[in-house]
Each structure stands twice: as structure tokens, then as C-alpha cells.
Amino acid sequence: MDAPPFLRMSGVHKRYGGVTALAGADFAANAGTVHAVLGPNGSGKSTLLKVLTGVVAPDAGDVLLDGRPLRPKSPRDTLAAGVSAVYQELSLIEDFTVVDNLVLGVEPGRFGLRDARAARARALPWLERFAPAFGGRVPVDERVADLDPGERQVVEICKALVRDPRVLVLDEATASLRRRQVEVLFDVVGELRDQGVLVLFITHRLAEITALCDRATIMRGGTDVATVTVGEVPERELVELMSGTPAGAPGAAPAAERAAPEEGAAAPAVLLAVTDLAGPGLNGVSFTIRAGEVLGLGGLQGQGQSELLASLFGAARRTGGRVLLDGAPVHPRSPKQAVRAGLAYVPGNRGGQGLALGRPILENLALPSLGRRALLGVGLSRATEQAAARGVAARIGTTYGSLDDPVSTLSGGNQQKVVVGKWFPTEPVVVLMDDPAKGIDVGAKAEMFAVVRELAESGAAVIVGSSDDRELVEVCDRVLVLFEGRVVDEVQGDRLTEDTLIASAMHITQADVAAARTDDAASHLPDIDHDPVAAEQEQGT
Amino acid sequence: MSPPTAAPPAPQPDTPSPLARAGSRVASARMPTYAITGLLVVTVAATAMLQSGFFTAYGLSSTFATILPLATIAVAQTIIVLSGGIDLSIGTIVTLSSAVTVVLMEGDNARLPLAIAAGVAAGAACGLVNGLIVAVLRLQPIVATFATSFMFGGAALLVLPSPGGSASPVLTETYRMVLALIIPVPALLLLILWLVWRILRAHRVGQYLYAVGGSAAASYTSAVPVTRVRVLAYTLGGTVAALAGVALLADSGSGDPFIGNELTLGSIAALVIGGTRLRGGAGGAGGAILGAIVLSLIQGLVFFAGIPTDARELVYGGIMIAAIALAGLLTAGGPRQPGRTA
Numbered sequence: 001m002d003a004p005p006f007l008r009m010s011g012v013h014k015r016y017g018g019v020t021a022l023a024g025a026d027f028a029a030n031a032g033t034v035h036a037v038l039g040p041n042g043s044g045k046s047t048l049l050k051v052l053t054g055v056v057a058p059d060a061g062d063v064l065l066d067g068r069p070l071r072p073k074s075p076r077d078t079l080a081a082g083v084s085a086v087y088q089e090l091s092l093i094e095d096f097t098v099v100d101n102l103v104l105g106v107e108p109g110r111f112g113l114r115d116a117r118a119a120r121a122r123a124l125p126w127l128e129r130f131a132p133a134f135g136g137r138v139p140v141d142e143r144v145a146d147l148d149p150g151e152r153q154v155v156e157i158c159k160a161l162v163r164d165p166r167v168l169v170l171d172e173a174t175a176s177l178r179r180r181q182v183e184v185l186f187d188v189v190g191e192l193r194d195q196g197v198l199v200l201f202i203t204h205r206l207a208e209i210t211a212l213c214d215r216a217t218i219m220r221g222g223t224d225v226a227t228v229t230v231g232e233v234p235e236r237e238l239v240e241l242m243s244g245t246p247a248g249a250p251g252a253a254p255a256a257e258r259a260a261p262e263e264g265a266a267a268p269a270v271l272l273a274v275t276d277l278a279g280p281g282l283n284g285v286s287f288t289i290r291a292g293e294v295l296g297l298g299g300l301q302g303q304g305q306s307e308l309l310a311s312l313f314g315a316a317r318r319t320g321g322r323v324l325l326d327g328a329p330v331h332p333r334s335p336k337q338a339v340r341a342g343l344a345y346v347p348g349n350r351g352g353q354g355l356a357l358g359r360p361i362l363e364n365l366a367l368p369s370l371g372r373r374a375l376l377g378v379g380l381s382r383a384t385e386q387a388a389a390r391g392v393a394a395r396i397g398t399t400y401g402s403l404d405d406p407v408s409t410l411s412g413g414n415q416q417k418v419v420v421g422k423w424f425p426t427e428p429v430v431v432l433m434d435d436p437a438k439g440i441d442v443g444a445k446a447e448m449f450a451v452v453r454e455l456a457e458s459g460a461a462v463i464v465g466s467s468d469d470r471e472l473v474e475v476c477d478r479v480l481v482l483f484e485g486r487v488v489d490e491v492q493g494d495r496l497t498e499d500t501l502i503a504s505a506m507h508i509t510q511a512d513v514a515a516a517r518t519d520d521a522a523s524h525l526p527d528i529d530h531d532p533v534a535a536e537q538e539q540g541t
Numbered sequence: 542m543s544p545p546t547a548a549p550p551a552p553q554p555d556t557p558s559p560l561a562r563a564g565s566r567v568a569s570a571r572m573p574t575y576a577i578t579g580l581l582v583v584t585v586a587a588t589a590m591l592q593s594g595f596f597t598a599y600g601l602s603s604t605f606a607t608i609l610p611l612a613t614i615a616v617a618q619t620i621i622v623l624s625g626g627i628d629l630s631i632g633t634i635v636t637l638s639s640a641v642t643v644v645l646m647e648g649d650n651a652r653l654p655l656a657i658a659a660g661v662a663a664g665a666a667c668g669l670v671n672g673l674i675v676a677v678l679r680l681q682p683i684v685a686t687f688a689t690s691f692m693f694g695g696a697a698l699l700v701l702p703s704p705g706g707s708a709s710p711v712l713t714e715t716y717r718m719v720l721a722l723i724i725p726v727p728a729l730l731l732l733i734l735w736l737v738w739r740i741l742r743a744h745r746v747g748q749y750l751y752a753v754g755g756s757a758a759a760s761y762t763s764a765v766p767v768t769r770v771r772v773l774a775y776t777l778g779g780t781v782a783a784l785a786g787v788a789l790l791a792d793s794g795s796g797d798p799f800i801g802n803e804l805t806l807g808s809i810a811a812l813v814i815g816g817t818r819l820r821g822g823a824g825g826a827g828g829a830i831l832g833a834i835v836l837s838l839i840q841g842l843v844f845f846a847g848i849p850t851d852a853r854e855l856v857y858g859g860i861m862i863a864a865i866a867l868a869g870l871l872t873a874g875g876p877r878q879p880g881r882t883a
Binding site: 055074075076079080085087090091092093094095096100104105106107109112113114159 | 740743744745746748751752755756758759760761762763764765766822823
């Protein structure tokens with residue numbers, strides 16, 4: 001390949017506060033190819049493509065498109081240069097019709113007056129091409145708010161295509177699509193490739209890469225580790241490149257050391273027994289967890305991990321199944337009932353759900369256990385509150401100036417420790433954590449997981465959902481791999497390595513896709529569970 | 542615009558087809574229009590009964606003379622609210638514009654065009670200031686425009702320290718004219734205002750107002766110039782508000798340095814009754830005009846119903862709450878939309 005590549009990105013750096021997202025990543029791709037960008041969660045692949053589309057401004061680095069430097073100040077500039085992206089977070093206006101969304105920002109017309117007929121003429125070919133993805137109809141004049149998540153994603157794809165891109169970025173575009181929709185998309189991507197369009201494709205699904213992509217660049221830790229030709233490299237090697245450990249090697253697995261803590265002694269009591277739990281995003285989950293155990297929820301993102309935790313905590317509706325807490329059935333219908341039953345919940349979105357950011361550290365630490373110290377709802381004294389808060393702060397090792405400072409003055413890691421530590425005084429039986437380390441730096445992460453282990457050692461059972469496989473390996477005794485709302489694998493002991501987790505999540509997807517190709521009427525179509533209207537009606541009855 | 546048939550409420554099949562779902566939602570989205578139309582019919586009927594001579598040339602003329610300023614300011618506020626903003630200074634923009642106009646006019650017909658042009662320019666400038674503060678400096682619209690309301694109100698006092706000055710005779714006489722025996726000039730102006738709105742709606746800029754108000758982030762990634770659209774929304778709003786100032790001047794005939802200040806919240810009430818969503822992205826000026834008509838008529842009703850002077854405001858407030866609640870109930874009564882609950 002002597003000709004310079006159509007797209008070249010070199011030395012791209014990007015930091016978000018204390019977190020390095022990109023550390024000198026290089027990337028090159030040719031026109032008329034489908035180029036996959038792979039990597040574990042947090043490897044910087046999404047950030048790299050956001051730099052390309054102008055959504056994120058890099059701290060350093062150059063982008064050359066067709067030999068010309070691209071220094072976008074906003075998505076307007078990249079769109080003008082012929083780069084269109086399909087974003088994970090949708091860029092649709094819900095109140096607009098499909099056609100209005102497709103031409104948004106590029107409305108055809110004269111003197112600025114919109115030409116509705118010309119707009120339809122631009123939108124219709126793509127919508128008709130994707131008609132099988134809309135169940136055979138062409139929803140030109142339907143409002144986007146009335147479409148289901150998969151259909152909205154298809155509209156998003158059509159929107160990118162209406163702009164006649166030279167570079168099309170598909171960032172996890174298949175994640176919420178049904179199989180039929182994926183098939184149409186793959187056909188279209190093949191046609192675009194033949195027309196000389198460069199398609200950049202981010203996905204977690206290995207099967208999609210082998211089916212569709214010509215080349216693949218593997219990202220890890222904010223930089224590119226390899227670029228390969230897809231047909232020439234076995235899948236196994238791709239997985240190894242992504243996880244950074246040769247398959248079969250122990251990897252970062254201290255789990256083996258603490259697995260099976262007591263051989264002779266009687267196993268600790270089962271604290272939580274879940275049987276066939278069903279609800280939105282959950283298709284019958286069963287597992288048990290014992291005192292002192294840290295159980296991980298792994299797998300691809302969005303396969304029911306958050307839904308499972310929310311359902312256990314009474315924050316999401318349960319449509320079936322049984323949950324036994326310490327031997328007694330529980331069915332919390334609100335987080336308040338769940339706390340009373342002995343559950344605690346640590347969200348990943350600490351600013352939004354876990355903390356009252358503007359309020360003092362003292363209040364945040366004391367809040368969940370207020371009821372225990374208050375007499376008939378009143379009679380709180382500042383002294384007991386302070387003593388309680390100080391005890392917790394000491395136990396979790398939070399460094400703070402004064403307990404009266406707002407929580408927002410703490411570092412991210414310390415804030416997260418407060419989110420976990422505030423549950424100590426309530427003596428929870430089972431602690432549920434939903435991606436608790438999201439967006440905090442490595443050091444703080446380690447300290448927070450030390451707090452998690454301490455919770456477990458004090459006799460509680462801890463369930464940790466995480467999008468980071470390394471985290472799961474480091475902190476968990478056992479990991480359940482979820483896919484489409486079901487537990488499809490259980491990994492513990494020597495098998496508990498990053499490598500196994502990635503492979504487990506991947507191979508399931510692959511097998512599943514293969515199975516679906518032969519049998520389209522699969523029994524567990526995810527779109528039924530995700531249909532919000534059906535869900536709402538159930539709620540109503 | 543053919544009204545869609547109302548969704549069948551009673552039998553809810555287990556899995557309605559996507560089309561049926563879409564149909565029922567389209568109906569629910571039109572609910573505010575039904576609500577405001579119903580309110581309009583009721584208030585017009587009540588007014589016609591209580592106010593003898595309502596349907597005479599004189600009755601219509603004086604009714605529309607009162608309605609036009611409120612309707613215009615409601616349209617101005619609607620443009621801003623649609624884009625996701627709000628303008629608490631809009632009443633003082635009305636005041637400042639009318640003060641500038643009356644001071645320059647000095648009751649002289651020859652100076653009328655220049656004076657109106659200056660008043661409108663003042664309103665546009667105020668809107669531009671608001672827009673730059675909100676969109677470029679990114680201050681919270683509600684407090685930023687609260688602060689600028691004192692600036693504009695204060696400027697109006699500097700221009701016209703005390704009530705006085707007179708509008709040119711041509712302005713006041715034209716405003717009271719009735720064309721073709723039954724069409725008052727203010728009604729005609731209201732129609733023109735609506736037609737101009739329809740042109741804006743058909744224009745790319747009008748579409749961008751809705752897009753930015755619907756989702757600024759999605760608009761940004763779709764290459765909509767979000768900042769410029771916001772600045773433009775406030776500037777257009779200020780310009781239209783200035784026209785309301787001129788209309789007030791034509792109605793009253795003389796200048797007053799507080800003339801429009803109280804209209805700010807009335808403009809918000811009118812657009813809410815007219816079905817515009819306060820957080821932006823949905824609604825329209827047509828509804829706001831109808832909302833302003835309803836509000837104006839209710840105010841008149843309270844007067845003509847013979848309610849004692851001291852109790853009028855209390856009753857007016859009560860009826861207004863009922864009207865807003867009715868509009869809100871009908872909007873919320875439709876099926877909940879997916880994706881909004883998250």
C-alpha cells in the first residue's frame with residue numbers, strides 16, 4: 001500500500017480530568033473498506049471516533065482526511081468534510097417526524113424556506129431501503145417519539161446516510177438493533193464499501209467483525225495496539241489482543257487465591273437466593289450468594305446487569321420469580337422497603353443518584369441510617385450524628401477537611417467511598433453496586449474496592465455490576481456473565497480471568513447470532529422485552 | 542389541516558400495531574389544540590351573552606384593540622420559549638420600545654415611520670442583549686432576563702421619565718378603524734402576525750427553534766448552529782415585543798413608562814394555555830394567539846359579569862387557573878410517551 005491512507009489520525013491525546021482517554025493513539029484507514037475499531041470498555045475507541053467527528057476536541061494530535069488536515073471546531077465542520085456518525089447517544093429530536101429528523105441541519109429549500117417535497121425525496125430512498133428494518137413500513141411522517149429503540153437507531157443510521165458521507169462512523173450502532181435490522185444494515189454497509197465509502201465500525205460482537213469488516217484496529221489503554229486484516233487473524237487472537245493477555249495465561253487474577261476460603265468449615269449461610277427473576281430486561285435470572293461473598297455481574301454492556309440490581313432493590317418492576325433474603329421471601333416495591341429489608345444500593349452515577357452533592361459530608365454519611373438513630377422520627381442530636389458519621393469516615397478511610405464541607409469538595413474517589421460507606425451503619429445484608437467505579441481514577445478505584453471487600457468481610461453479601469472486566473476479576477469471588485437478561489455463564493476460581501470473561505461474553509454472542517441465522521423465530525427476542533408500550537400496559541393492568 | 546380522528550379509548554388490545562400506537566399519540570399531541578379551541582368557544586359565547594353589542598363593529602374593534610398587544614407579546618415569548626429559553630424582561634422591552642416611539646413621534650404624523658422604526662430597533666437590540674447573555678455567556682435565562690428587565694425598565698424611565706407624550710393622530714385613528722364594516726384593523730394586524738409566523742415556521746430558522754428547544758445536544762450533533770439560533774430567538778422575540786409596544790401606544794394614545802411591564806407573566810400564561818411546552822420544542826404561536834384572546838376575554842368577562850371591583854382580580858386569577866388546568870389536564874390525559882420516563 002503505497003498510496004497514503006484516506007484517513008490518518010496521529011498522536012491523538014485526550015484527558016478528562018484525571019483520566020487519560022487517549023494516550024497518543026494512531027489510526028489509519030482506506031476508502032472503500034469497512035474498518036473495525038475494537039477494544040475493551042474504556043480503551044478509548046469511542047473517544048477516538050468522537051475526535052474524528054468533532055464532538056470531542058483532542059489535547060494533541062492531527063487528523064488528515066484525503067490528504068487535507070481536519071481541525072473541526074464542531075460537528076458542522078466534520079459534516080461539511082463528509083464525516084457522518086451514528087452515535088450511541090441518539091441525536092434525534094423526539095418531537096420531530098422521521099423526515100424532519102433526517103434532514104435536520106441540511107434542509108433542502110430556497111431562501112431558507114424549507115421544501116417539504118425535496119426533503120421527502122432525499123429521505124425516502126434510504127427509508128425505503130431500510131423498510132425491512134421497520135417491519136416493512138416506511139415511517140416518513142411518524143414521530144420519532146413513537147418509534148421503539150431499535151427503530152430509532154435505524155432512523156439515526158438513515159440520518160447519517162442522508163448526508164452522503166465519505167466516512168461513516170457506526171459507534172455500537174448494532175447494540176439495540178434486532179437481527180433483521182442488523183442484516184439490512186450489513187447489506188447497506190457492503191454497498192457503501194463498493195461505492196468507496198470508508199465505514200468505521202465499533203462493536204463488541206466478534207461475529208459482526210468477521211462477517212463484515214476488512215480491517216480491524218485494536219485499542220487498549222488509550223492507544224492502538226495492532227491493526228490487522230480480519231480474514232488473516234483467528235478470532236482467538238483478536239480476543240487476546242483485546243484483553244492484553246495470551247489466552248490461557250493467568251492474567252491479573254488474584255481471585256484464585258481467595259477462592260474457596262474455607263474448605264473444611266461449613267459454608268456460610270446463603271443470604272440471597274434468586275429464582276427465575278423476570279422483569280423489564282430480565283428473562284429469568286437465578287443465582288445464590290453467600291455471606292462474605294462478592295459476586296460480579298459481567299458480560300457485554302446493557303445485558304440486564306443494571307436491570308437486575310434495580311429489580312432487587314425495588315426500583316424496577318418484577319414480573320416473575322422469587323427472591324429469598326436470608327431465607328424469607330422479599331418483594332420490595334420501593335427502595336425504601338428494600339432498605340428496610342436489609343438491602344443497600346450503590347449507583348454508578350454518584351452525582352445523580354448516590355449523593356446530595358451540595359450538602360455536607362456529615363449529612364450524606366448519616367442519611368441512610370437516620371431512622372435508626374431518630375426517636376419517633378425526631379430527636380436527632382448533632383453529637384450522635386457526628387459520632388456516627390465520623391465512625392463511618394474512619395472506617396472507609398475518607399480524607400476530608402471538615403464534616404461540614406459539602407460532599408462536592410471531595411475528590412471523585414472519596415465521593416464514591418462516601419456513596420458506599422454511608423450504608424455501613426444500616427448493617428445491610430446484601431449490598432447491590434451498579435458500576436460503582438465508573439469514571440474514577442485507578443487509585444481511588446482500588447481504595448473503594450477495599451471498602452467493598454471490608455463490607456463483605458463484615459458478613460454482608462455484595463453484588464457488583466461492572467462494565468470493566470478487570471475490575472470484576474480484581475474484586476469478585478465469582479462472576480455471572482449475563483446476556484439478554486439471562487445468566488449464560490458462571491466464572492470462578494482459576495477460570496476467573498479477564499480473558500475468560502471477554503471470551504465468554506463474545507462467544508455467547510457469536511453462538512447466539514449463528515443460532516439466530518438458522519432460526520429467526522428465536523424464543524427470546526429481546527425487542528419484546530424492550531417494547532416500552534407493552535411494558536407500560538403491563539404496568540397499567 | 543384535517544383533524545385526526547380521536548383514538549378509540551376503550552378497547553386496548555394487548556399488542557397494538559405500531560401504526561395504531563402512532564395514531565393515538567398523534568391525537569394526544571393535538572389535545573392542546575382541542576382544549577384551546579374549546580376554551581375559545583366558551584369564552585366567546587359567554588362574552589357575547591354578557592356584553593351587549595359584542596358583535597357590533599364597535600364591540601369587535603374595542604375587543605381586538607385590547608387583545609392585539611397581549612397576543613403580540615405572547616407570540617414574542619413563544620418564539621423564545623420554543624427555543625428552550627424564557628424572557629422575563631419582555632414586558633419592559635415593550636415599555637422601552639413604546640417609550641422610544643412616543644418620544645420620537647411627538648404626536649407628529651410625519652415622524653411616525655421613523656419613530657416606529659426606532660422603537661422596533663430598540664426592541665431588537667434588547668432581544669439581542671438577552672440572547673448574547675443567555676446563549677454566549679450561558680447565564681440561566683430566567684435570572685439573566687430578570688436582571689435585564691431592570692435595565693430595560695430603567696432605560697424606559699430615562700427615555701420617558703413620567704407619563705406623557707402623545708401618539709400621532711394617524712396611528713391612533715388607524716388603530717380604531719373598521720374595514721369592510723366588520724373587520725377591525727387590530728384583527729387584521731393579528732392575522733398578519735399569524736401569517737408572518739407561518740412563514741417563519743416554514744423557514745429553516747423556524748425549524749431550528751423547535752430543534753434546539755427539543756434537544757440542544759441532538760441539534761448540535763446535527764450541525765444546527767445552536768448558539769446562533771438561541772441569539773436569534775431572543776432577538777426576534779424582542780423585535781415582536783417592540784411591535785406590541787407600538788400597538789399599546791396606538792391603543793392608549795399616550796406614553797407611559799410602565800405600560801408593558803405587567804404583561805410579562807400574561808404572555809407566559811397565554812402561551813401555556815395555547816399549548817406551548819414551557820421547556821421548549823413543542824407548541825406554536827397560533828396557540829399563543831388563541832391563548833391571549835381567551836385571557837383577554839376572561840378579563841372582560843369579569844368586568845361585564847358585574848363582579849365588584851375589589852373582587853375582580855381574585856375571580857380573574859381563579860378562572861385563569863381553571864383554564865391552565867384544563868389545558869394541562871387534556872395534555873397529560875393522553876397515553877404517556879415512551880422514552881420520557883427514563
